[in-house]
Amino acid sequence: MTRPEILIEIPKPDDFHIHLRQGAELQQYTHDVARSFRRVLAMPNTLPPLKTPEDLRDYRAQITKAAGVIGLFEEFTPLLTFKLGSDVPATSVAALKKAGAVAGKLYPQGATTNSEDGVQDLGEMYPLIEAMEAEDLVLCIHGEDPTAFSLNREAAFLPKVAQLVQDFPRLRIVMEHITTSDAVTALNSFPDRVGATITLHHLLNNLDDLIGGFLNPHLFCKPVLKAPNHQQALVAAVLQGHPKIFFGSDSAPHAVDQKECAVGCAGVYTAPVALPLLAEFFRAGDFLQGLEPFICHRGADFYGLPRAGSLASDPQVALVAEPWTVPARYGRVVSYAAGSTVPYRVETREVQK
């Protein structure tokens, strides 16, 4: 029997934006991502949100326990964020950092899932952001103005990002899940301490995939998918190896009954398929060598963390050319590309101990 071909072998990569939720399903969501990714930046919009050092310590313990349950993912490393709000005192930032926070997440009020307690007045957050700058914590921004028309929300928020860049001259900022050419242009105008993440679904899809034929609720997310010219701007930036852009899946599970209903939740669940489909995206773009920098180097460099693969003991993953069909459900969640064939299987390589 001939052995299946290996497309590429890389260090087990990073996902710098993911929703692991909490409670009974945390274990499944953790396993789904831990099969492909070693480090993830876990978002704080749980219920209740992560806002105190105790919240972070407790959440890390829950994730680590969930990852360890079946004994396969001891190396899995959650990186933590806290949620900015008027109830988070600037004086708590040092303790948040000590409890494991590498970033704070800014949600404009009402912009996305569980953001009803988000920020309405950016000025109110200035003492907190100042403390983050002093502690060298990253500010992650969901950059949408929820009062603007849905397709214009990201562009409408860009002046606020520019203001923050100007007002905090040492603050590192990540423009999360950018979706427009406007955001790429703005990013290019900012200093190197401003980076951006891009999701898989915003690279592979545009608004027509959501509403162009039948409605596909499993592609409904915030920020919403955009026109093809914006999608192309993102694809071009990633396939040119844009030095300030790295991977953040924004994988966001919602139970099927919360997606296939009259009032559907925003979020696309890409964790189970993100790595093989990203690899295929880079292969099809004739830029396979760009995969590793996008998911193993640039995010780590931005956050000041060791790159995946920098230790001999860091696990490797191989993308093996063995097509498989994405299951209809992962637990109660419909994954991205459910029912479709994915060309590669992710295989974790032995770790030298």
Ligand SMILES: [Zn+2]
């Ligand atoms: Zn998100």
